[in-house]
Amino acid sequence: MNLHAGTVRARLSDAIKKSEPEFDLARTSLLIAMEEYPQLPAEPHLLRLDALAEATKDRLGDETAGPIVLGEVIRTLFEREGLKGNQEAYYDPRNSFLNDVLDRRLGIPLTLGIILLEVGWRLDLPLEGVNFPSHFLVRYRGAAENLLIDPFEGGLIRFESQAQEVLDKQYGGTVRMQPAFLRAVTKRDIIQRLLLNLKGLYVSVRDDRRALATVERLLLLLPDAPGELRDRGMLLLRLGRRSEAREQLQGYIDFAPRAADAARIRSLVHRLDRGDESPTDDFGE
DSSP: OOHHHHHHHHHHHHHTTSOGGGOOHHHHHHHHHHTTOTTOOSHHHHHHHHHHHHHHHHHHTTOOOHHHHHHHHHHIIIIISOOEEOSTTTTOGGGGOHHHHHHHOEEOHHHHHHHHHHHHHHTTOOEEEEOOTTSOEEEEOOSSOOEEEEGGGTTEEEEGGGHHHHHHHHHTTOSOOOGGGGOEEOHHHHHHHHHHHHHHHHHHTTOHHHHHHHHHHHHHHOTTOHHHHHHHHHHHHHTTOHHHHHHHHHHHHHHOTTSTTHHHHHHHHHHHHHTOSOOOOOOOO
């Protein structure tokens, strides 16, 4: 890890330790982007969110009714600003970096949702993230009924009772609605999902260096997550760092000796101890 990445990583570690009321979701999201963009300044993008909220407030005048404020936020972001879901290149990593999403006006449900949350919170809207399966949503807690906002679909609003429609679009009617799908998430949860998205992207294209950096940031959030401990070892091995990989994988076995893949990982450690040239090229299987 270079000096810049180490400094950013330390700042990220401090940021994620904050309590929920003090947790700065936008700034923490930008800290994730800073490892990819070493010269990235956070303040201009945070000021951009402030400006979007101020522009919305100016158009509202004295209007403070929540549903009307929400509607104006949606118009500001998805009509005037032109934010939209990146249908053509959904798996482009830039869709997961908040600075890129603000600059390119293209994103995935999660990053578009972060922008909606941040602008809405600046206007005192009762918004929260919802870790819906495969599709992040934002909930508005109304006095009469809760609303679900789909940031990937231009801020499309549904009643919470219509959540099955989103599932049907994602899974073709094969998955039925469960109460857990509508559980509100913390800001830490949102950062975890953002990092998991990036990890999956990098692993899928065998960008092992970036995947390792992402796993290490996940371990700041979840230091005892067995899967991340194992995957760090596997990525170290892919990168040729055999001694570190062996130590990490042994640590995984010690931590989770009854894991479903413990026998496979134990065999891999033995092959490393014997000095096998190519002990494995599998990942997370």
